[in-house]
Amino acid sequence: MNHDLLISVDELWLKGRNRPVYFQKITSHILRVFKLKHAGKVYTKNDSQRLRISSNELISQEVIKALLYIPGISSISPAVLMNRTENESNDIEQLKQVVLKEVATLFTTATTFRVSVRRVDKKFQMKSVDLERLIGTEILKNFSHSKVDLKNPNEVVDIRIQLKKISISINNFKGIGGLPFDSSGHALSMLSGGIDSPVASYQMLKRGMKESYIFFHAYPFVGDEVKEKIKDLVKLLSRYQKNTHLYIIPFGDIQNEIAKLCLDEYRTLLFRHYMVQVANHAAEIINADAIITGDSLGQVSSQTVGNLTVVDKHSKKLMLRPLIGLNKEDVITIAKKIESFDISIIPHDDACALFAPESPITNPDVQYFDQFVEANKFQELIKKAIDNAEVYSVNPIGEFYKKDFFSFDS
Amino acid sequence: MIYLDNAATTPLFPEVLNELNENYRVHFYNPSSPSRESKRLLEEIQSIKIDMMKLLGLKVSDKSNIFFTSGATESNNWIIRHYLLKAKSVLYFKGDHPSLVNSIESTDATKKLFSFNPYSIDSSKFIESLSEEIELIALSSVNNQTGQILSEEIFRLLKDKFPTALWVIDHVQGVGKVDISFLNEVDAIVFAAHKMGGPKGVGALFLKNAEHLTSFFKGGDQENGLRPGTINYPLIKGFYSAFKLSLKEKMDDELKRKSCVEEFLKAFHGRSDLIEFPFKNHSPYILFGLVKKIPADVFMRHLEQKNIIISTTSACSSKIKAYNPSLEALGIGEKWHKHVFRISLFFNTDFENLKVLEKAINEVLLELKFLMK
Numbered sequence: 001m002n003h004d005l006l007i008s009v010d011e012l013w014l015k016g017r018n019r020p021v022y023f024q025k026i027t028s029h030i031l032r033v034f035k036l037k038h039a040g041k042v043y044t045k046n047d048s049q050r051l052r053i054s055s056n057e058l059i060s061q062e063v064i065k066a067l068l069y070i071p072g073i074s075s076i077s078p079a080v081l082m083n084r085t086e087n088e089s090n091d092i093e094q095l096k097q098v099v100l101k102e103v104a105t106l107f108t109t110a111t112t113f114r115v116s117v118r119r120v121d122k123k124f125q126m127k128s129v130d131l132e133r134l135i136g137t138e139i140l141k142n143f144s145h146s147k148v149d150l151k152n153p154n155e156v157v158d159i160r161i162q163l164k165k166i167s168i169s170i171n172n173f174k175g176i177g178g179l180p181f182d183s184s185g186h187a188l189s190m191l192s193g194g195i196d197s198p199v200a201s202y203q204m205l206k207r208g209m210k211e212s213y214i215f216f217h218a219y220p221f222v223g224d225e226v227k228e229k230i231k232d233l234v235k236l237l238s239r240y241q242k243n244t245h246l247y248i249i250p251f252g253d254i255q256n257e258i259a260k261l262c263l264d265e266y267r268t269l270l271f272r273h274y275m276v277q278v279a280n281h282a283a284e285i286i287n288a289d290a291i292i293t294g295d296s297l298g299q300v301s302s303q304t305v306g307n308l309t310v311v312d313k314h315s316k317k318l319m320l321r322p323l324i325g326l327n328k329e330d331v332i333t334i335a336k337k338i339e340s341f342d343i344s345i346i347p348h349d350d351a352c353a354l355f356a357p358e359s360p361i362t363n364p365d366v367q368y369f370d371q372f373v374e375a376n377k378f379q380e381l382i383k384k385a386i387d388n389a390e391v392y393s394v395n396p397i398g399e400f401y402k403k404d405f406f407s408f409d410s
Numbered sequence: 411m412i413y414l415d416n417a418a419t420t421p422l423f424p425e426v427l428n429e430l431n432e433n434y435r436v437h438f439y440n441p442s443s444p445s446r447e448s449k450r451l452l453e454e455i456q457s458i459k460i461d462m463m464k465l466l467g468l469k470v471s472d473k474s475n476i477f478f479t480s481g482a483t484e485s486n487n488w489i490i491r492h493y494l495l496k497a498k499s500v501l502y503f504k505g506d507h508p509s510l511v512n513s514i515e516s517t518d519a520t521k522k523l524f525s526f527n528p529y530s531i532d533s534s535k536f537i538e539s540l541s542e543e544i545e546l547i548a549l550s551s552v553n554n555q556t557g558q559i560l561s562e563e564i565f566r567l568l569k570d571k572f573p574t575a576l577w578v579i580d581h582v583q584g585v586g587k588v589d590i591s592f593l594n595e596v597d598a599i600v601f602a603a604h605k606m607g608g609p610k611g612v613g614a615l616f617l618k619n620a621e622h623l624t625s626f627f628k629g630g631d632q633e634n635g636l637r638p639g640t641i642n643y644p645l646i647k648g649f650y651s652a653f654k655l656s657l658k659e660k661m662d663d664e665l666k667r668k669s670c671v672e673e674f675l676k677a678f679h680g681r682s683d684l685i686e687f688p689f690k691n692h693s694p695y696i697l698f699g700l701v702k703k704i705p706a707d708v709f710m711r712h713l714e715q716k717n718i719i720i721s722t723t724s725a726c727s728s729k730i731k732a733y734n735p736s737l738e739a740l741g742i743g744e745k746w747h748k749h750v751f752r753i754s755l756f757f758n759t760d761f762e763n764l765k766v767l768e769k770a771i772n773e774v775l776l777e778l779k780f781l782m783k
Contacts, residue, residue: 220711259780349707354781 003078005053005064006158006169010074010177012049025180026072027051032242033070036397037063047160048118052079064173066396069239071206072183073175077158079167088125095166096138099157102170103139112149113139119161135159179208181241186210187320188247188283189292190275191230193348196294196323198233198340199331203322204292205240212244212286213237216251216275218351226348227390235398236340245286247406248390249278254381255351262372264357268302269310269364271352273373276315278382283317285386285406290318296331297324301360310369412718412763416605417554417583417696417754423607426652430609433644441641442632451643458650463616465657466585469594475620477637478612478646482582482602483509485615489598490514490548492624493576494521497545501568501575503528505739507554510580514548529558529691530741537567544572551584555723555752556689556740557696559584565592586656587695603645607756608652612645659757667694670761677768684775697753700742701775703782706751712774718767721752 007030015022027044030053034042040057053059059078067076082098084091107113115136117128126134135157136148160167187209189201201211215230227248234246258270279291295303312319323331335341391403413421422430439445441452459476468474479485490513494500499522502514514523526536528549547568551560560579568575569592577596584590585601593599602613617623620636629638671694678685686700701709706722713720723734734747742750753767 220715221708223707223711256777349705354705354708 003059004081004167005059005067006047006077006079006167007051007053007067008049008074008076009051009180010072010175011179022072022180022183023051025183026070029070029072029181029242030067033066033396034063036395037066048120054081066239068173068175069396070181071176071178071208071240072180074177075175076173077169078171079158079160079169082166082168084161084164084166091166092126092131092134095159095168096135098168099135099159100138100142102168103143103155103157106155106170107139107143107146110145110147111154112147112152113155113157114148114150114153115139115157115159117159117161121161121163124161131159176206176240178206181205181208182210184208185289186212186287187290187292188212188214188279188286188288188317190279190294191215191233192294193226193229193233193344193350194294195335195341195344196296196299196331197292198237198294198338198344199334200292200294200320200322201237202240202334202338202340204320205237209290209292210241210244211237211292212288213246214279214282215246215248216278217248218252218255219250221252221255221351221354222349229343229346229348231392231400232343233340234392234394235400236338236343238394238396238398241396243396244394245403246392246394246400247282248392249282249385250388251275251278251385252351254278254378254385255355257376257378257381259355261376263368265359265361266364266369266372267355267357268352268360269307269369270372271355272302272307273311273314273369274378274382276311276319277378278385280315280317281382281386282389282406288317290320291315292320292322294323294331295321296326296328299328301362304362306363307361310364310366314373412759412766414753414755414759414763414767415719415721416756416759417557417752418721419604419610420607420756421758422609422648423652423655425655426608426648429651430644430648433647437643437647439643441643442630452641455641455643455646458646462614462650462653465654466593466599466616468599468616468618471618473619473621475617477615477617477620477633478641478649479615479637480611481604481613482507482580482600483613485600485602485613486510486548486578486580487513488626489578489600489615489617490517490546491626493546493578493598495624497576498522499542499544500524500546500548501526501540501544501572502548503550503739505553505555505736506548506550507580507582508736510548510550510578511736525739527739527741528560528564529553529556529689533564534567537564537571540571544568544575546576546578547572548578548580550580550582551590552581552588552693552696553740554583554696555736555750556698557583557692557754558689559588559691559693560590561691562591565595569595583693583696585653586660588693603649603652606652606656609645609648612642612649614649656757663757664694666761667755670764671697671755673761674764674768678771685771695755697755699751699753700746700749701751702746702749704778705748707748708778708781709774710751712778713767713770716770716773718770721754723750723752 009026040055043054045052064076080098080102115132117131119128155170158169184207187204189211191197191213205211213234238244254274255271259267262270283291297303386406389406391406393401393403439448439451441448460470462476463470486509494517500514501524504511504525526533549560578598579596581599581601582605586606597618599616604610623636625636627638632638632641675687684702687697689698710720710722733744737747
């Protein structure tokens with residue numbers, strides 16, 4: 001039997017007059033996933049605060065799984081559809097059978113449930129409460145180890161009497177919630193290959209940002225193997241988006257130049273500054289409004305208030321640091337949940353470790369820092385780095401398409 | 411581009427490329443078919459085999475044979491597996507190419523395996539101290555990572571102590587590059603075309619006595635069913651040409667190469683705090699070095715930026731980070747595993763190339779000075 005999908009949108013009560021816009025964004029994202037993963041035709045309909053998706057072909061578990069990554073979706077319930085006849089008591093008989101069949105796979109162990117009926121078609125004679133009681137009794141009769149719990153049930157048997165059909169749904173898959181993709185602007189997220197940056201990216205994706213990714217590749221200090229790791233991380237993050245881009249910036253020359261000119265203890269801090277500068281340039285080209293980093297306060301020496309201050313002072317774009325107040329353990333928990341942890345911990349050559357000074361600065365001399373960056377704008381080097389960037393477009397099923405030049409087009 | 415990773419693979423001799431082109435175009439017939447052209451190709455392959463044996467200085471007999479395989483990995487796997495059907499104890503070296511080491515170490519637990527470093531100064535003592543009987547000895551004539559050469563002295567010691575043991579020599583890095591005096595006394599010799607200016611995808615297994623050989627693939631009756639699969643005449647012909655050219659080049663090349671390699675190495679004498687070539691008695695085609703104060707991969711990529719291609723460890727194992735058991739076996743402490751590099755030459759690497767390399771190494775060491783701790 002074919003299933004519809006009933007999709008609830010998160011935080012709808014907050015959205016007020018923006019509600020249609022959010023619905024539209026989420027619908028378009030959902031349709032994009034269907035287009036990539038589903039062969040049949042797809043129809044969408046608003047169904048009292050929820051979005052109903054129907055198709056002429058069976059919607060697979062794989063499609064449901066892919067939909068659960070979509071930001072803004074609170075939950076997805078597959079619903080069975082039953083055709084109504086002229087005869088109401090026949091329909092009720094058939095409804096009982098369908099419910100028992102659907103319940104069978106779920107009620108294998110002792111559980112609690114509630115039946116919720118809504119009559120969209122008021123011409124249906126039996127009242128909702130009566131039908132709820134009837135179906136509930138039927139379930140209790142057949143599944144003796146189950147119990148009714150009206151307040152806090154494990155399972156809700158959701159029945160809707162429509163004009164021509166009756167819809168029954170029991171299973172409920174939780175989505176990631178938050179705001180729909182591309183409802184909060186566009187950000188460029190700085191990926192390092194470590195544990196934090198994919199988590200920071202995920203946090204902002206949940207808040208409705210569209211993200212592009214930038215990676216600073218320190219060739220010849222680091223080998224090209226690291227690019228595979230970054231692509232694997234972007235592949236994970238692409239699941240949350242309609243489309244995304246990865247920019248791999250050749251950064252070895254700039255690092256080399258910085259290291260030659262600066263005081264040893266300022267090396268790491270200045271690398272960070274110039275990365276943010278390149279990210280600013282890149283963000284300008286691709287129309288991104290903000291830059292995301294995985295900084296957590298005091299985690300490493302470059303993440304002190306003093307160091308973050310001097311770097312931010314020279315950034316025109318808003319710097320977003322969703323992990324700033326999280327402990328490492330919290331970050332790791334999220335990293336495991338979004339499946340980035342196992343990729344992040346694969347060892348890779350790290351230019352920062354190679355270049356790390358004996359004792360990096362934690363409380364920088366602002367005057368020295370400002371003078372250095374004023375005297376060394378590296379305009380030529382930055383332009384060259386951006387001109388030579390490797391650019392990939394990535395779709396939600398993780399397919400990479402190499403682009404010829406630095407640009408953003410969705 | 412100066413290509414100095416020839417122990418991984420060599421460029422084709424231009425003559426071989428032309429010949430491959432011609433043979434794939436014209437002589438594409440299946441040598442096992444009944445046509446006159448097919449039969450001619452099959453006959454030619456038979457005479458190629460005999461000629462290759464002769465050119466290697468091997469005695470040709472009714473029992474000896476060469477089988478063409480997909481490469482040295484297949485040859486090593488095949489012959490080790492065949493000999494291990496009977497042999498119960500093996501002497502080998504953990505620092506050898508994985509196609510030898512893994513073929514041997516994947517055998518069943520009843521076999522006794524002994525690994526020793528045949529290039530170390532303690533190797534003769536080790537041989538004296540061996541109290542077990544050894545039935546199979548499998549070693550390389552030239553180590554693929556360090557270029558160290560298996561000496562006649564070690565061969566004699568083993569031959570005298572274990573006169574009935576079967577011998578497999580992996581000669582991949584040796585053919586046309588290093589003289590090995592005892593080839594006629596071993597049972598099996600393995601080599602491959604793409605390390606001598608020939609095409610990839612073809613190798614050889616020479617057997618002094620090919621009687622009772624076991625086949626591990628089942629198929630048609632090519633090579634009497636021992637190595638089934640369509641015989642690739644153009645590839646074998648390309649192999650043969652590269653083989654002949656290598657032996658000819660060797661004659662012309664030898665003296666010249668030794669002196670220019672020595673000169674190159676001399677330039678780094680007395681700088682062992684930065685860079686060192688620790689091994690003596692190595693092939694003049696493989697130079698194994700340690701770059702002490704920076705990771706070798708950083709060093710390698712800086713040379714790459716100057717259009718010079720070298721390798722960190724052998725291409726088969728360069729993905730292993732940090733600890734590398736094969737380097738350990740070669741006597742390189744773990745501390746240095748990320749610091750080893752390999753320069754490997756071919757007949758087209760001339761004195762000028764080495765001069766450019768020397769200059770580039772000096773430049774890179776200077777450029778990276780700020781990273782040295």
